[in-house]
Amino acid sequence: MSSLSNKRILLGVTGGIAAYKSADLVRRLQDAGANVQVVMTAAAQEFITPLTMQALSGNPVHTTLLDPAAEAGMGHIQLARWADLVLIAPASADFIARLVQGQGNDLLTTLCLATPAPIAIAPAMNQGMWRNASTQANVDVLQQRKVHIFGPAAGEQACGDVGLGRMLEALELVDAAASLFVSGRLAGKKVVITAGPTREAIDPVRYISNHSSGKMGYALAQAAVEAGAKTVLISGPTQLTVPERVHLISVTTAEEMLAASLQEAHGCDVFIAAAAVADYRAAQVAVHKIKKTTDTDKMVLELVKNPDIVATIAALEKKPFTVGFAAESENIIAYALQKLTRKKLDLIIANNIAETGIGFNADDNAVTLIDKTQQQELTQRSKQQLARDLIAIIAHKITD
Numbered sequence: 001m002s003s004l005s006n007k008r009i010l011l012g013v014t015g016g017i018a019a020y021k022s023a024d025l026v027r028r029l030q031d032a033g034a035n036v037q038v039v040m041t042a043a044a045q046e047f048i049t050p051l052t053m054q055a056l057s058g059n060p061v062h063t064t065l066l067d068p069a070a071e072a073g074m075g076h077i078q079l080a081r082w083a084d085l086v087l088i089a090p091a092s093a094d095f096i097a098r099l100v101q102g103q104g105n106d107l108l109t110t111l112c113l114a115t116p117a118p119i120a121i122a123p124a125m126n127q128g129m130w131r132n133a134s135t136q137a138n139v140d141v142l143q144q145r146k147v148h149i150f151g152p153a154a155g156e157q158a159c160g161d162v163g164l165g166r167m168l169e170a171l172e173l174v175d176a177a178a179s180l181f182v183s184g185r186l187a188g189k190k191v192v193i194t195a196g197p198t199r200e201a202i203d204p205v206r207y208i209s210n211h212s213s214g215k216m217g218y219a220l221a222q223a224a225v226e227a228g229a230k231t232v233l234i235s236g237p238t239q240l241t242v243p244e245r246v247h248l249i250s251v252t253t254a255e256e257m258l259a260a261s262l263q264e265a266h267g268c269d270v271f272i273a274a275a276a277v278a279d280y281r282a283a284q285v286a287v288h289k290i291k292k293t294t295d296t297d298k299m300v301l302e303l304v305k306n307p308d309i310v311a312t313i314a315a316l317e318k319k320p321f322t323v324g325f326a327a328e329s330e331n332i333i334a335y336a337l338q339k340l341t342r343k344k345l346d347l348i349i350a351n352n353i354a355e356t357g358i359g360f361n362a363d364d365n366a367v368t369l370i371d372k373t374q375q376q377e378l379t380q381r382s383k384q385q386l387a388r389d390l391i392a393i394i395a396h397k398i399t400d
Contacts, residue, residue, distance in 0.1 A: 005033030012088035015043020018124035018167040065107040080114035090124030120148035127163030185395035187228035194275035196236035203286035212276035214238035219387035254306035273310035311343040329354040
């Protein structure tokens with residue numbers, strides 16, 4: 001599977017003859033499994049039409065910062081959060097200069113300011129413009145800011161000059177983009193992740209569960225694979241596709257999840273408890289469907305507490321680096337700190353499930369990481385990008 005599978009690429013197109021290559025790039029990124037949305041500057045539209053890019057990407061093309069329809073929902077901020085990677089190809093000398101200056105005078109520069117995702121540029125310009133001291137100084141600044149520079153290539157240019165300044169070909173850019181999602185930070189490590197809800201039967205028809213979609217846990221599994229880890233995903237019932245190269249263990253109940261977790265904890269380096277485990281289960285599971293009766297409007301259901309999976313793993317004599325989640329609707333940090341201490345975790349990830357647009361079933365999330373010495377806030381971003389950020393932080397903690 002390509003490391004671009006299911007990635008969300010925001011392709012920025014700036015003014016230059018190389019813009020015609022961007023049409024092919026859209027198709028090549030899609031062939032690699034990416035979902036592509038296109039942002040075009042006014043100058044780019046002089047070289048290639050938004051309609052062409054819309055037809056190829058299958059998504060509306062974004063051209064205007066102050067679009068009343070989009071801005072009703074803060075469209076540029078949503079786009080910035082949506083992206084797993086912002087790729088500007090071609091990136092003109094003018095755009096590079098404006099990016100260095102931190103300008104936000106059009107949609108594309110504003111997105112670059114707002115996005116938490118990595119940014120990559122594919123320079124394309126005349127060889128003299130590329131060699132100019134100002135351009136080289138600007139590129140140096142971007143590299144210091146961790147902006148990825150793809151190219152340029154050398155060869156004959158549209159103006160007839162020969163030299164550095166050609167935009168890389170589409171397949172070269174696809175390979176370069178894919179390389180950003182393969183870090184190797186956890187090479188040789190085993191990571192076990194729990195995900196999704198559990199279901200606790202009441203009778204053959206009914207069960208106790210919750211609203212967890214499993215998206216965060218599955219995104220963490222994908223990120224762990226990209227980081228080179230041997231990855232085991234212990235999942236309750238979900239509708240999600242299992243990432244390739246992830247070993248899936250399907251479970252239904254909390255007790256089944258605990259048994260699988262204890263088995264996989266042997267030789268495990270990192271255990272991430274992202275599942276939303278039901279706190280209680282029925283004391284007695286009815287063999288047959290419980291029928292409604294006409295003599296009462298109430299039913300009494302006796303519940304017993306389920307095992308605490310993450311605390312059990314954290315209490316092992318040879319415990320892995322153990323990470324828990326605190327999905328809270330109030331007193332987020334205080335409750336998370338209590339869980340961190342009570343369950344003897346190495347790290348806890350706290351998020352506010354009462355906040356609109358993040359948490360259960362949402363595509364985005366925002367969290368606060370808490371360990372024994374510090375707190376770190378990760379603002380709202382896609383769960384895929386958040387997962388990569390979390391895995392990078394965890395890898396740093398266990399390898400230092």
